Amino acid sequence: MTAQSVDERRLREVALTPGEYRAIVEELKRAPNEVELGMLGVLWSEHCSYKSSKALLRRLPSAGAAVIQGPGENAGAVNIGEGWAAVFKIESHNHPSAIEPYQGAATGVGGIIRDVIAMGARPIALLDSLRFGPQPASSHHVEGVVAGIGGYGNCIGIPTVGGEVYFEDCYANNPLVNAMCVGLVRVERLMRARAEGTGNSLMLVGADTGRDGIHGASFASLELDETSSERRPAVQVGNPFLEKCLLEACMDLAHTDAVVAIQDLGAAGLTSSVAECAGRVDGAGAHIDVARVPRRERGMTPYHVMLSESQERMLVVVERGREAEVEAIFQAWDLTSAVIGHVTDDGHLTVVDGAEKVARLPISLLTDGAPPRRLVGVAAEQPPGLDMNALPPLVDAGAALLRLLASPNLSSRRGIFRRYDHMVGDATVIPPGGDAAMLRVKGTRLGLAVTTDCNSRYCHLDPHLGAQLAVAEAARNIIATGAHPLAVTDCLNFANPDRPEVYWEMEETIAGLAHACRAFELPIVSGNVSLYNDSSGESAIYPTPVVGMVGLIDDYGKRLSAGLRGEGDFVLLIGSSQNDLGGSEYLKVEHGLVAGRPPALDLARERAVDRLVLAAAENGLLQSAHDCAEGGMLVALAECCLLGGIGVRCPAIRPEVPLRMDAAFFGESPSRFIVSLSSRAMPELQSLARRHHVEISLLGLAGGDSIQFEGQFRLPLAEIRQAWEGALT
């Protein structure tokens, strides 16, 4: 087979371009055989190689004082003190979820859990950032994905504590399922998936290998089209029970020092896990005998074995001569383990099938060989502007509030998160439903706040600003619990980057993320890119850079939640409101418009507001705190009341020109919180606010069973709750 004679159809099957094929031949100085072609195809897929995004991703900041492990490993890790490291990562499972929602979402959860386990950490929390098309047409996606997340997470016994769900037209054919996992490990026990030590054994543990998921990574690197449902066999089937046993066995590995490294088998299966593990050590290679891989079915070829994406498998690098110790640990959990090869020092991945040679490829060609794709970005068409003067004035704020709270993007998520076990582990000290969730670190007073955020409508209207707003909002969610933002993991979802306007969105988004993370001094320690989220060349998704953030509070006894706590408490708005309705839910729900620019973000002012709230929380001044986000001040205030079960009495809002009434109530200016505190704490808060140069304004007093703005509207909480909880059931 030569570059000329290779079947183009075959190339398409392994998702390689003729140019890439030529690069392979040039490097190998021969034509690759079938197995090698398949191995290179999956590892050079966008999903594994990041060939379209690598150059941009280098711009993201990843260093910081607390960072113990940045990007490049199975997950990132930060030091949280008292000898503990928090390990976390977010990853997409969009394409599989589009065609097989239940299993796609379930195996997405399973995969991200294994990434955390591979670092030696015990997973303590899951979050899921979801995007769907409008209801009810998207019901089968919503139903399947939510059931799949619950089916896996509930069974394995890791609490699902947070995430987000949004509905937009652009996700109708391309739902997004981004799963984040957070784990804990003693700093000295943090593992790295490096195939160190020539001669050390490579053991494959967990599930037997079947023919499922072959070409999954390649499939995830293509646009969806009408034939995509034929790809259903490329979606794997999850077995959370097996993964639970695998998890416990891997935790038991801590009892032995025979283990050098653990690596998850995810996209591209054995091929990528062996190559990545060896690729992290200079000059290392690996020798694999596929005949020794335990199989689920007969008739599997070496090609199948090397490319299978069967779930619930791990690669363990074990010190030579100590394999029996490790085998015994897995055996106790009734798990199969098999020595399938060993680490070499020849820099090559050699695959044999018993006595027969199957493949031999340089590790560097597999992991770093894919020629970077030089794509060109061209600014997308400017989205429609917003003429505020053409908007009819707000007539009835109360009625608008009810409509907003009943809209799919703002309604209560209880109907979803009550289907997830969010309590197992006895560590969830702030449950889902507020801003960030919080997990305590047992045996200490430390609390980890966790959240995911992204308003993709903002990103659509202005990707650079939208990405910054996503970081800012995630930080506010963390801060609203009293915790300090610590580090970020990101899941960057885009459409087809071959289209110049999409690549431009990528450039802008990543620049915005980098800018905001630098301003907040937040390192991005792990992440994932998902491209080709469009269908048959149309219905491209909005750029959706989901920001997963972890924060830390040194005493979770000082944590804050969003709900009002006491009758008579002062309810305050921290930060100032701009005359801003661009990209807002109000505009969409009340006027059917997605237009304008997202609200302006002044990062210096944002940080000042954040510092004020953190200082007030640390000094014990606050009873509650809640981020003002989608739906603006009034929706945030209603949430404070609904979550606390207490109403609020406010004098009429009389905004000063040029601030319009609708913008005052429903504008989405960032850098704002709603807090409550006892009257005694007011003087101290006022002086803190002066010191931080932050505007604070008294909204009203907590109390009663209604939300009331004197002379403007009065709504019973029961009626508001009905609207809020009625939408997503």
Place this chain on the structure above:
Amino acid sequence: MRSIWTVTSADEWPDPGGPCIFAAWAAGPLVKFGVVVFPGTWSDRDCGWVIDQVLGAELQYLWHKDADLKGCDCVILPGGFAYGDYLRTGAIARFAPVMEKIADFADRGGLVWGICNGFQVLCEAGLLPGALIRNSSLEFRCQWTNLVVERTDLPYTSQCGEREVIRVPISHGEGNYFADPATLSRLEQRGQVVFRYCDAGGRVTNSANPNGSMHNIAGIVNARGNVLGMMPHPERCAEVELGGTDGLKLFRSVAESAMKVLVS
């Protein structure tokens, strides 16, 4: 034999809250809890946490392959998805080697306490009547529930007040208690219903029933009163930080009653 009079540091123990029957209570571990671990069990660690760190009693994990209960005074079958529960909840777990010993132990009057998946296993094993079928919503439910305590003369509930309403979370997809009419009326006649889902005021209503259980049943006991099965998770509400401490009352009840047995 462990002496109930062994005194260790009293500082280690949380305030028991409420009058102690014996002064020795605050002095040291008096009861040994066994927590069974099947593959797929996940409440084992939460039960262990409460027993060891909150209650301060002695904790012994029991592996599903164990053929020995290691001198435990009370054996807990915790929540989870034993063996994945792919067939029918608890259907495989009942055949685990440890279950034979647990049945013997129950026969001799030992305390066997099934929580969530443990309740399902006890029903499958025939140690409790009835079955747990899919929630009427056909969905998994993780939420707080109110339970009215209908028996306070049991080793599990002695610290609860008469018809006290306690708040305990549920987390299950198959917690819908089902029994044939004869079994159900026998349970009611003999007062074997220990916990019923109710509203905050203690009223047993349809809207307070989270899973469609017959007669709002959340937990039952065998006729002898030593084998308890309940769907809600008391190990998830033993500390203020987690939203409530009513679950700790049940653990304390067991600790105190085990002590009484030792003394008598």
